[in-house]
Amino acid sequence: MKKKLAVLLCTAMAVSSLAGCSSGAKDPGKDQEKTKKEDTQDKTEGKEDGKDVLTLEFFQQKSEEAAQVGYQNIIDKFNEQNPDIKIEMNTVPDAPTVLTSRVASGDIPVIFTDFPTQLQFHQKVANGYVQDLSEQGFLKNVEQSALDMTKQEDGKYYALPFSRNYMGVWYNMTIFKENNLEIPKTWEEFVSVCNTLKEKGVTPLGLHGKDPGRVGHTFQCCTVAFDPEGVETIEKTVAGEGKIEGDEGFQKVAEKMLTLLDYSNEDALALSDMQCYENFANGQYAMCITGSYARGTIMIANPDLKLGVFPLPNDTRETTNTLSGIDAAVCISAKASEEEKAGAYRFLEFLAQPENAQLFCDAEGAPSCITGVVHKDEGVQPMLELISDGQVHDWMASTIDNNVVTDLYNVTQGFWSEKNVDNYLKQMDESIAITSAE
């Protein structure tokens, strides 16, 4: 009798588990509907003035605390002024990967930030995942140069460009003051600053080369700074129309990169980004080449640090370009319901108002794409001047396949350890030949 019962229970459990599986496998839509219904139930729970509150997810990709504070300030203000909508910020680790998998599985956040100049974004647009914003009035608040960068292949705009990023030379103002140093505007001045610091026993430059991805950012920064045509040369090589070996521009890039290595910490290849920022924040290096994304982390390592940034200079100010792209652009899912889209438009319109964008800029410190926002940090001015003069170049992945770019990172890491210019240029050609063939 007992055994019969056991058999019965076993089969019951097995069947129920199978049933659970198959319902999940066959009709994921049903489950989604269910959760949606539950969601709306949740939403209606928070009734105010007899109206239903619409909860919208805002998936943003910045892991830095400063950026989250910036967004939260705007969201709090928005939620207060718009009782019928509730924006909820969602921040996850490794956000780009999470967003990709969510998009792939059809679970696109209603509002999300993305990088509209990257090829990955073009793919999302081509597959119809992103809502067209071209007709929206709030795009008029965006600086024209930022808007131009985000125009997609069909000539339409699918994102609200919100802030810019850039690569530059961050410097410790106190060390510069102690040694009576001025911000260098040309390569020659930069080298003489490094020499002075070296004579005084200060390591001029902190570089971090352990992670190929971070080496890559310095590589991109150097390419754009030292060879105005550098990225285009790589593009030509990818298309099979040129070669990097024997290219004068890249010869210069490589040689100048070697000079940078000469003035930097000896353990550059052992240093991770975090360790480098920590050392720099605590005064071990006078300067550090990294992106605007590092600012928050550096300031957390030493809140009293007086931090400034200037563009990595080329031979003259006129030939200097800085690597700068759209860091955060806010998009709406094309798969959202009309009601959700309407709410999302209102939030984007709110974001695009100068006084609200100012809140973000104050907290996060990156240059805004919204006209009328003033950057209050004086240390960033040399960089902002170059950007507003239009001497900028976008990141490589906006025109070159990511696969090609990331392999060049590895090649550059090898160059940092080998320090052989001729080999480096040859290896870049070989790398591109392999990765562009696929």
Added chain:
Amino acid sequence: MDTKWKKKGSGKWIYFGFTLIPVALYSFFYVYSVINGVRYSFTDWDGMSTTFHIVGFKNYISLFKNPNFWGSLKTTVCYSILLVAGVVTLSLALSLSLNSLKKFRTFTKSVFFVPAMIGGITIALIWDQLFYRVVPLVGQALGIGWLSQSLLMTGKTALPAVVFVHIWQAVALPTVIFVAGLQQIPDEQYESAKMDGATPFQRFRFVTFPYLVPTLTVNLVLMIKQGFTSFDFPFALTGGGPVRSTEVIGILIYNDAFKNMRFSMANAEACVLFLVVAVFSLTQLKLTSKGGVHE
């Protein structure tokens, strides 16, 4: 007689019934995904497009033409060999000495088991700091050139350094399995061997080792699988660098799937990896199934 048979039979069915749930879960979460993965490896799916095309063996062909893939495969094989050799010898030595302990055996065993209870990424981050801050100091104090800088810095030392950290964590479980194996060996065997005048080495070779072969098989399979599918340690310690010297296939797959948006290519890589692991595991099963005491 009849009732006895019935009893036996129905018992069997009950046991079989218990396997139904795991089998169902396994087929849904594992078999289904594997079949799907193999299917995607024959397409040009980029990871998010709504449509894709069947492209046959195109992914595999370009994979076999890609020197980076072969480099990564070689790194993975080196990694696994180092890991298996390191873990098996170390855990065997550890278990033999643990087994001969008269006092504090359980306590010592649990001390050695601690690393196995810490997550891989945590261990990698701890060792990352040790390699950067502590190890070079030791090297300088001892005057050893290659140890005076971070081991993760050069292509030659990075792979052994990563494997070392992996061994440090992975050695615990095989040790416990070996200890369990050792405790099954009947004492009479040792006594009679002693009476026949066997040396300690001979006792190990002709008594201990044959009894340990089944346990060894289990440990080898576990370690080969861990070696080939390793991802967390190299990813957290070096990110695959310097210059691809620690880019195991796991990292290659991750980069292709999520960074380069080539899901189908990543799936093809995973399929090849599966075949390699299968070949290695089957070969070693075949090798260790000969000889040894199988009860």
